[in-house]
Amino acid sequence: MRGAEKQTNHHFRRGRRLLGETELNHLRVASLEQLPARLGRPDDAPEGFLPPSRSAEDRAFFVLNQVQDDRLEAVLGGLTPSEAQIAWAKGMTVMSWEDAAVLCGRPASEGERVRAKLTRRAKRMMAISSAPAPSFPR
Numbered sequence: 001m002r003g004a005e006k007q008t009n010h011h012f013r014r015g016r017r018l019l020g021e022t023e024l025n026h027l028r029v030a031s032l033e034q035l036p037a038r039l040g041r042p043d044d045a046p047e048g049f050l051p052p053s054r055s056a057e058d059r060a061f062f063v064l065n066q067v068q069d070d071r072l073e074a075v076l077g078g079l080t081p082s083e084a085q086i087a088w089a090k091g092m093t094v095m096s097w098e099d100a101a102v103l104c105g106r107p108a109s110e111g112e113r114v115r116a117k118l119t120r121r122a123k124r125m126m127a128i129s130s131a132p133a134p135s136f137p138r
Contacts, residue, residue, distance in 0.1 A: 075121045079114070082106060086114045 022029040030038060032046045039049075076087060082104065090100040090111070101111030 074125055075118060078121060079117070082110075083114045083117065086111055087118060090115075 019029055019031055032049065035046055035049050036042050036044045076084060079087060085104045086097070086101050086106060089095075089103050090097055093100065093103075095103070097111035097115040098108035099111070101114070102108050
């Protein structure tokens with residue numbers, strides 16, 4: 001085999017291994033079904049060892065675009081409802097500030113004005129506190 005072909009085969013061989021034959025950080029990976037017996041609790045269901053899923057409240061906060069970061073709340077808190085709508089539209093999509101403003105039914109120039117206002121507020125917040133200010137990309 002040629003060198004590049006040998007490297008490619010070695011790389012993709014990892015994906016064809018069985019889970020029980022896989023090692024991560026020199027430790028063999030165990031399947032979830034084996035976990036209760038290995039921990040000495042054979043009567044427990046394997047699903048009990050999974051981390052808890054996100055609560056309904058966490059999912060609702062995500063869906064409703066609620067902010068749980070105090071720094072962002074401080075920066076976004078001083079915006080008017082139309083400015084906040086533009087900021088959320090920009091944050092949830094990969095469009096320019098002007099496009100976000102147009103999407104919200106506002107003039108394109110208002111998008112750039114909101115970006116400048118958020119940048120000023122973030123810099124002011126950074127000067128006051130030691131916490132890093134959020135960035136608002138163009």
